[in-house]
Amino acid sequence: MLKCLERCDRLDIPVYQGMEKPLKQPFISAQDTHGLDGLGETNFPRVLAKQAESLHAVDFLADYFKEKTDTSVIALGPLTNIASVLKINPTVGKHMDRFVSMGGTYKSYGNCSPVAEYNYWCDPEAASYVFEKLKQPIEMVGLDVTREIVLTPTILEYCCQMNPEEGEYLKAITRFYFDFHWKQERILGCVINDPLAVAYFIDESICEGFKSFTAVETQGISRGQTLVDRYEFWQKSANSKIMTKVDTRLFFQKFLTVLLNAQEETIMKDLERLKMG
Known part of the structure; x- marks a missing residue:
């Protein structure tokens, strides 16, 4: 995280370290997908100008949401920290403006088992607890839409x-990920999951979905599976909004405008002319 912030010249943003392992399951990393350093084995120099805050992320969030009611959370990894916060401050969800989670899958296949997406599979107990206890609609940006990006x-x-500088940086951090997708799914390119969750948070028109009650399986061969009750078999109130459609052209229009520090109108015209996105 610090490497990314340094790249963006935003080391003024505080970073809080969270939980080191899942609530109950042994930790299994995604290093085969993103490399040991999480940035495609680029091994960029360690950031020396800034360190993580001394306060634990769970304690920070538990205290922060006792008072604040205008802040949203975008969860881009396993939900271990959020579940741990809920155990300390059960009302935390009521104090959030929105909660967006990159994770899960509805009709698409999984990416670490036939039915499960990594973030929820990594710590299914945490995901299950958050869906059950947050009391804030979970806007689930899962593999059904991220696979389109x-x-x-x-x-x-x-x-x-x-933008040669940013382009070469992007090429460096995605080369490992490109290779993974070719070997795993015969895709020329790579699925960029997290940027879609962030883009959707900023502009909700990028994704469409439906409200539903959703639970997460914690055991057996279906560990980490999101059970989306679209047809209300369980007759339970909706605790989530499941994204099922994405405007890929609009996403890349917004994403590339920011990434390349370009004019959005220019990006929009180029995407159309080059038939990209």
Whole structure:
């Protein structure tokens, strides 16, 4: 995280370290997907100008949401920290403005088992607890929509042409991820999950979905599976909104405008002309 903030010249943003392992399950990393350093084995120098805050992330969030009611959470990893916060401050969800989670899957297949997405599979007890206890609609940006967001070789080359410095950086951190997708799914490019969750949070028109009660399985071969009760078999109140459609062109229009520090109108025209996104 500090490496990314340094890259953006935003080391003024505080970073709080969270839980080191899942609530009950042994930790299994995603290093086969993103590399040991999480940035595709780029091994960029360690950040020396800034350290993480001394206060634990769970304690910070538990205290923060006792008072604040205008702040949202975008969870881009396993929900261990949020579940731990809920155990300390059970009312935390009522104090959030919105809660967006990149995780889960509805009709698409999993990415670490036939039925489970990694973030919920990594700590299914945490995901299950958050869906049950948060008392704030969980806006689930799962594999059904993120699989539509593929950073292709063409888009990557476009980035290099538009902004060589940022393009080459993007190429460096995604090379490992590109190779993984080719070996695993025969895809030329890579699925960029997290940026879609952030983009949707900023502009809700990027994704569409439906409200539903959702639970997460914690055991057996279906560990981490999101059970989405779209047809109300369980007759329970909706605790989530499940994203099922995504405007890929609009996403890349917004994403590339920010990434390349470009004019949105220019990006929009180029995407249309080059038939990208």
